[in-house]
Amino acid sequence: MGNAKTAGRRRAVLALLPVLLGTAACGSGTEEAPGEAVYGVPLAQQFHAATAATREAGTSRFLATLTYATSGAKTVERASGTQDYAARTSSATHELHIPADFPEKDAGYIGEAARVAVATAGDDVYVRRDDSSWLRYSPAAFTVLGDGAEELSVHAAGEVAPWSGTLADLVPRSVPREEPRREKDGSRVYEVTALPENAAGLLPSSVKVGPGDSWGDEQVPMTVRLDAEGRLSEVTADLRPLLDILHEDGILKEVTGLRASYTLSEFGEPVDNGVPAEGVEDAEKTVASLDALDPGRCADHNTGVASRMVVRTVDCSAPHDILVVAQVVLDETIPGKKTDKDPDWFAKKKCDTAFAEAPDSLLRESRLPGKTLAYAGSAVQGLQVAQGQTSTTVTGTYTCFVVDEDLTER
16 A cells, blocks of 8 residues: 555656646756656666666766785775776776785785776777886787786776776676665665676686686675766675685685775766877787797786786897796696696696706806796696596696796796
């Protein structure tokens, strides 16, 4: 009965509005109430309407954060900047701060502390570190680099916003089931959930579940705030369900809290998101995967990408971080259902042999102060059964190289 009476009163008020507004405006016509294009549609459609209303604002300033908390420390990944919805451009500063007391192993999954300038223009992403030139990553470059550049490719302009890879992407993919709470300023607050596999897109590319695994069935709690005009204002999410799955794989084991946030402000204000035009290098020509470089090639890590497997090729006469010595392939078979040696043990053995056989012209650099020998790559273990005998296989590829001592991961 309560709903029926409410609906009746609503119809009565709406019936009077054209007369009242027409009289007040002296025949100038009616105007839609602020937010009516969003709050006037069925509940299940309001997030899609809010996404459209946000784009129609033209521009906005955004702040996206991802916060990792342990029992005694906190690390925050932060992206802040402006975006132009019609031009599909954005300009942002991406920062990662890792305090000294944050667990070293967990920090390795998150990435290295850095402050990077990033711009997006449609499908292209531009990145610059320190005083280096801009690097343009096109879809072709992302295809060549694969997962190594995923953390940049996710920010290319998408259907929701010019800066993607945030909680804004999850809003139109979630459906509100309960009426929102209305605040005094006219904004609405919705309590919803997101699919865990969708929320996992917020995490760094180095933080993934194992092959064949899933993110489970537990939904990710999310709070969405729309302003009085129905535009997306703030989103927060508790990513603990993802953290529980990661712990099962031994990832971020000391991290006890994982939260994401996204806020928008300054709608319609002028922005300057001009595409970098001078001193721009094409990443497709200068950036490569470390495991694709021939022995004797040199490279540095000034790529704007956190992955150490993505490098910028340079002439060996110029300053560089890395000198490649060899590319090795693991193809080991060990009797029994398991081995007490991990893949890195086999990789080190292979690289030790490669270093011993390398010409002196390559290894001379390793004797310089601050230089050391290192290796990087990946491998998988599996089981093989043949003629009733079970054995463990270890297969993969590794790069053996000389590197600045403070950059080695092993």
